[in-house]
Amino acid sequence: MYTVCILLESTRYPNCTLCWHSSMVTWFMWMLWWRYCLICAVLKMSLHILHVAVDYLLSIDRRHPKRDNIKVERCHSESDAVHSRDSAARKRSGINDVIEADASISHYTTGCKHVGIPEHENKPLLCHVDWFHLFESIRQIAVRLTEEHARMEAVSIMNVILMTTDAYSDREKLGGTCVFEAVALLLRKEAGLFCRKEAVHLLFLLLNCPNILRTFCSSRVAEDHAESPDQGAKNSSLQVSCGILEGLAGCIVGCEHGVKELILCRSAIIVLAFLASSGKLGLEIFLFHKLSKRTNFLGLILQVLLSEADVDAFESCPAPELCKERTLLLREALILLNRLASQPAYSAAFSQALTSCRDMVSLAIEVANRLSKKSRRLLKSDSITRQMRESEVVDLARVFKKRVFSFLGESHS
Structure with a gap:
């Protein structure tokens, strides 16, 4: 018309x-x-x-790993009464409850074989779903889409499938190079806030597989030995790993101070805490991997702590939800710093990274001094947030302050 x-x-x-x-x-x-x-x-x-x-x-498969079509209750006889008395005697004598549990389970037997039901029909229907093919198809959709919420739904499906796989066997089959390339793409700022949050969760699930974690952390070794003969074959995986680390760094800094941004930052710090606590290679990535801004993750976390402390000091009337998320972020970051500073396996490398630069030292001292003081701006917060800020965050900051000055004394001696 x-x-x-x-x-x-x-x-x-x-x-x-x-x-x-x-x-x-x-x-x-x-x-x-x-x-x-x-x-x-x-x-x-x-x-x-x-x-x-x-x-x-998948929730049905978790709740019912095996389907029993017909359950026949065994008739109770005199021997069952004797068995129940023996069970009561074993219970009074302190024998393991597993024996009693097995005895109670034996009252029920599966009647599938007696009524002619094939054995393959007794298995869950989900065994016929090719989850690996579905995961790969959803990955391709997530890479090709540009709409944020549709991408978020696709990555959420990938997370659901990953959460049901065994971290020591099946998950390794899903953690190929293409998946990490997709993670590096989805962690970019252009992907959107919601999609990046799901991508951080996807990365955390992938790194929970020991073999995938070992492959990812070995990229630091490949970077240090740039002139090795097989370096040409590892250039692609090295670029993907660097892209993922840059994406994590972007989730930590350069965001606004809203509730969703703080949740994204805290999720990225949790992934970095897992990476740093995984072993020597993961700790080296956290402390010594140079990002595009010529700093490392330790410096980024200290900058975030100082930035949130400044916002908290100058904000006139913050919302209770915002105070809660900011407190959780400060708590998570301080737990990570104290863990690295106090563990004997990590403290030497942490001290070296902290005291290697004057700017890093002054930043750590400023953070420790600011957060170790109780805030007077939490009067309108709920009791749980106020208690967490006044007790846990302040205590963690004081412990970190003590560690920092201890490292400085050792470096000057």
């Missing part, structure tokens, strides 16, 4: 050809945009339905 009106107006005013062409271009662009929004909405809704379905099916 809109096109017909434009044609009628053009016949009445033939000199308005340029205006007619402009209107047609505008109408065409509007139709393309409407079609794009419609496709994105359909994709988002389809992925959301698939997410709910996969989550429900």
Whole structure:
């Protein structure tokens, strides 16, 4: 109808050809945009339905690992009465409860074999789903999509599938180079806040596999031995690992001080805490890996702590939810710093990284002095947040302050 009106107006005013062409271009662009929004909405809704379905099916598989079609209760006889008395005697004598649990389970037997039900039908229906193929298909969708919420749904499906796999066997099959390339892409700022949060969770699940963690941390060794003969074959994985680390650094700094941004920052710090506590290679990545801003993750976390302390000091009336998330962030970061400073296996390298630069030392002293004082701006916060800030955060900051000055005394002696 809109096109017909434009044609009628053009016949009445033939000199308005340029205006007619402009209107047609505008109408065409509007139709393309409407079609794009419609496709994105359909994709988002389809992925959301698939997410709910996969989550429900896998939750059924977790609750019912084996389906028993018919359960036949065994008839109780005199021997069962004797057995129950023996069980009571064993319980009084302090024998392990596992024996009694096995005895109670033996009262029920599965009747599938006696009624002619095939054995393969007694297995969960989910055994016939190719989860590896579904995971790879969803990965490709997440990489190709550009709409944030649709991407978030796709990454959420990947997380649900990963959470049901065994971290020591099946998860390694899903942690290929393509998956880490997708993680590096999804951690970029352009992907959006919600998508980055799910990508951080995806990375945490992948690194929980020991073999995947070992491969990821070995990139630091490959970087240090840049002239090794097999370095050419590892350049691709090294670039992907560096991209992931840059993405984690972007999740920690350069964000606003909102609730969702603080949650994203805390999630990234949890991943870094797991990486730093995993062993020597992970600790070296945390302390000595140079990021694009010529700093390391230790410096970034100290900058975040100081920045949040400044915001907390100058904010007039922060919301209770914002105070809670900021307190949780400070608590998580201080736990990580104290863990590295107090553990004998980590303290030497932590002291070396902390005292190697004058700016790092002054930053650590400023953070320790600021956070070790009780804040007077938490009167409107809930009791749990106020107690956490006044007790846990302050105590952790004081412990960190003591460690920092201890490292400084050792370096000057």
